[in-house]
Amino acid sequence: MINLEQIQEISLSTPSKIVLLVFDGLGGLPLPQTGKTELETARTPHLDELVGKGMCGLSEPVSIGITPGSAPGHLGLFGYDPLKFVIGRGVLEAVGINFPIKPGDIAARGNFCTVDKKGLITDRRAGRLATRKNARLCKLLAQIKLDGAQVFVQTVKEHRFAVVLRGEGLNEALSDTDPQRDGVAPLEVRAHIPQAARSAAIVNSFISQARHLLAEHHPANMITLRGFSHLPSIPSMPQIYKLKPAAIATYPMYRGLAKLVGMDILPTGSSAEQQFNTLTRYYKKYDFFFIHIKGADSAGEDGDFQRKVRVFEEVDAHLPQIIDLQPDVIAVTGDHSTPAVLKSHSWHPVPLLIYSKWCRPDGLSKFSEAACARGGLGHLPATAIMPLAMAHALKLAKYGA
């Protein structure tokens, strides 16, 4: 498979436009009663029309048999091999709340927890405290002064928060403090390598000050930290593809991921109609649009088969708004499967549809898992979607003489 440096050498800036429509958790499994998946159950005449003119296939987000998290799932769609570009839990947490993390920062995921008088954990989630209370405690922790680093502490939700350290020469090779079980004390941070020793001391100083500040705030009277990580070095989409890319996403994590790879984040309402209105409004200013539809995944996670069906039908009803703009390429796919019958992300490959006037049609007529399995694009890694979209938009020069 071609690598990003090789793509960069042949990518061309042209006026043609690409719309990448991502249904989070698109793929599904059949209901035993009907033998049809969510997508196969949905009435999607506009998607089916694109299938008739375009090509289908099945995308492997990470690797055959592997269930992707949201970050690897999306990195693959943007063309970054998720087995090579790894985003640590801490960075993802910071990115997810739109914290402006910088190269050199180290980030960790934090939990408020409850400890007893001996310092042993009795509740790793501090009774899932109210997000409002979390916010007050984060303000308290943000006042901590450290020798050699500035600290940012920001609320995520309930017991969860993000910590970011900023300073010279910080190193993220640090162990977790969360022992992952009750009845034991939170662990000290240890440096995995000698160069991280100073960073370990800084984090341990933060934790000991936090313990002091939180002493009177039972049940949130202690913290654990895990997933220390730094911003990975990722070449941006404008750099690799010479695109001017924009994201139309409503959930902070996807906006954060899109920003990480160099997209502009467009202001938008949260319904499909509002997201497509945003596309129309900004259509002239960009040549690549990532539209993220969250509803399919949420319905799948909730095990709500019919709600997932309705998400597809609702988006399909508004699809003409995209089609009428006549983008050179429309790619429709997902970051992973979320079958309602499994109530979770899954490893099943994901339907993919590429529409452009340069497609070699494959004679299919319905956007579905079954049709995609027989599609002209075959089975392909998710990282091939960007090269395919670029090719069909005539944005890739010939490779080699």
Added chain:
Amino acid sequence: MINLEQIQEISLSTPSKIVLLVFDGLGGLPLPQTGKTELETARTPHLDELVGKGMCGLSEPVSIGITPGSAPGHLGLFGYDPLKFVIGRGVLEAVGINFPIKPGDIAARGNFCTVDKKGLITDRRAGRLATRKNARLCKLLAQIKLDGAQVFVQTVKEHRFAVVLRGEGLNEALSDTDPQRDGVAPLEVRAHIPQAARSAAIVNSFISQARHLLAEHHPANMITLRGFSHLPSIPSMPQIYKLKPAAIATYPMYRGLAKLVGMDILPTGSSAEQQFNTLTRYYKKYDFFFIHIKGADSAGEDGDFQRKVRVFEEVDAHLPQIIDLQPDVIAVTGDHSTPAVLKSHSWHPVPLLIYSKWCRPDGLSKFSEAACARGGLGHLPATAIMPLAMAHALKLAKYGA
């Protein structure tokens, strides 16, 4: 994917014979009026008969979405990963005119150009001067004496020529002198690495002598050089596959490429009938034949859909001449697609047909893009074609105990 060293360990020399029939630019796109590609439009009863007995698939010449140049397209067919084995512009130019380039030589592509009194380029192609005049000027430049290298200067066509330097310790890490635009002077050659400094000095001496010699030959009163490269280290096909391979190709570049990988180049006429006569004549002397049919690509590049159809029909009419020789394997494919509607090479995967008595037939009956997309060989990288052909000729031993 297995690598060439691993193939070499298991390849066997046997009397069985393989014919690789390559239609340059084989793959196409449908005419909007008919919905059929060039290949689907052509009447090809003999190819279809082979499909009925053999297996089909779609080949990805370089990587999904990538449009191959001719060199990468053919390297893939011969089993060399074109992302790993890169042939520089200069070497390809020399190989294309059948210059006997050797390991250690460095080659560049040259252009005659026009400069004004200040030395600024006014025409990068010297008015596309006549090839005859080019030949006279190349003889002039070939007389240049250099300290530490012998120089060869050979006409390609119009304003294009090839320069090859031969000597001890030459290094190809040199910058282009072609500024790629008018109104500026040709650049000096710079060494990209310290080890190339002496080579840069030699090339700059060549250029300054060339400037002097050409001064009175307006419009071809200066030169530019680009694509400095040396012969890549490529294990030969006889080495890897233990084959005795021969090429039946009419265009210099494909003959040059075939020679580069260790094939003998057979004398041949240019029609399919003449090329197949050559096959018959030399059939006993070799066990692998690469037959290169250029017409399909030329017709595609010209946007001449019907001419491309006729190329397929003409070759098919003479196909019994191959079939009657009863080779153990006949593989039919292309180095890339050249859809007439695009008038250029394209990224679309290429039809592939493998015929042998050891095929597991896939129930198809027409050699076409649509059939190949449903073929039993699936989608596969072009580099898998040689292992498949070798396997069906029973020329590969078991891998591992």
